[in-house]
Amino acid sequence: MRYRTATAADEPGLHALWAAAFPDAGTVSALWGQDQGRHARTFLAEDDSGRVVSALHYLPRPIRSATGRPQRVGCLGSVATLPDARGRGHVRRLLAAAVDAMTADGCAWSLLFTGTPQVYEAAGWRTFAAPGWSGPLAERAPHPGAAAVRLSTRADLPALRALRDGFDATRPLTTVRSADDWEHRVPVWYAPPAAILIAEDTERAPSPLGFAVLRHPAPGEAEIAEMALAPGREAAGAAALLSAAAIRARAAGATTAAVRLPAEPAILDALPYLLAETVPATTHYGMARPVIAPTAEVLATVTAPGAVHWYGDSF
Structure with a gap:
């Protein structure tokens, strides 16, 4: 098993992985393709046959902090693992690599949205509430x-x-x-x-x-x-x-x-x-993890009065 960043040659394998994992795989692939730096920001697990079995991607985005000042935030998405490769720690290893890359990239913190928070909690992400x-x-x-x-x-x-x-x-x-x-x-x-x-x-x-x-x-x-x-x-x-x-x-x-x-x-x-x-109908799909910024600063942003992340800014 190899863990590495993606190359252009991996694109068919990534598209196949996302097609197997997501009902809206076309949207996932289309948006991923708009990131000019996508290969260096996509982390994957490749088995001995060369098959892409797990992957994730982060996109740096300018997101306003609790004070309204934009910060560089590593927005994590496109996380998927093939069914026959789950439960083997692939995502855990890829998350660690992504955090290292986001640190080097100057990201203040990281944001993701998920219905399975337990996957990310061990790697330092914490849920936050959104009103509804x-x-x-x-x-x-x-x-x-x-x-x-x-x-x-x-x-x-x-x-x-x-x-x-x-x-x-x-x-x-x-x-x-x-x-x-x-x-x-x-x-x-x-x-x-x-x-x-x-x-x-x-x-x-x-x-x-x-x-x-x-x-x-x-x-x-x-x-x-x-x-x-x-x-x-x-x-x-x-x-x-x-x-x-x-x-x-x-x-x-x-x-x-x-x-x-x-x-x-x-x-x-x-x-x-x-x-x-x-x-x-409060939701808890959002998760945040400090990268460079202090934990208190990140918590202040995601819990600030009026804070919201619009669906149209998904990644």
Whole structure:
């Protein structure tokens, strides 16, 4: 068994591994292919026959700290092991190699998301909570305010970027999105049937109030995975967007919805436009590990009020 970084010759083997491990392997491979430094940041286990049996990848991303200052963070993903090679410590060895590489790369800390935290706890990652709510979809009338909500188009990209940058200006745990992120990464995660809804003030057009992302993670279920609101217009934007999302979700056959947004007053006040009954649904999928930064600094970031990592910044 050999443990090493990847080369271009390993790409077919990596794609085959991810195809065997992930239902969305095409997305995993597509996003991995956008990392120009992917080979040096991909660690794999190769058996004696030359087969790639386990692998992981980290991507350095600028993520805002508890103070709002961007830090270089090693975002870990694409972790997979073939079924017949599991339970042999491959991921443990690859994680150790990745931590060494992230240290040399100047990463302050490392971030990952998983449903199997025990795999990473022994290597120093710790879970953190993210706020959320769920419940049956509301059947209220459309929000009566002076706002129109529609599907966004590519022409709305400057407005979406401005809303996102403003809403996240100092928000902990958010990624500082580049033009390339908007061009390539966001469309992958929010491809149809997901919808980016934009709300506009009909009395002060063109005046965007905010945008929200509506996803359907499973049949009969809807999810609000992202939102950005214009400063000073948060209440109007949140109410209009969640009301429109409820109408659109019901039309798509959904009966329940989940909300993955920060617990801010405007959002909390608008939840009844989406949910008939609001049930707290905190998640613990996020995990963080200090690399160069002190543990207390990393903990302050992932637990800061308003901290959120948007689904569209997945890796």
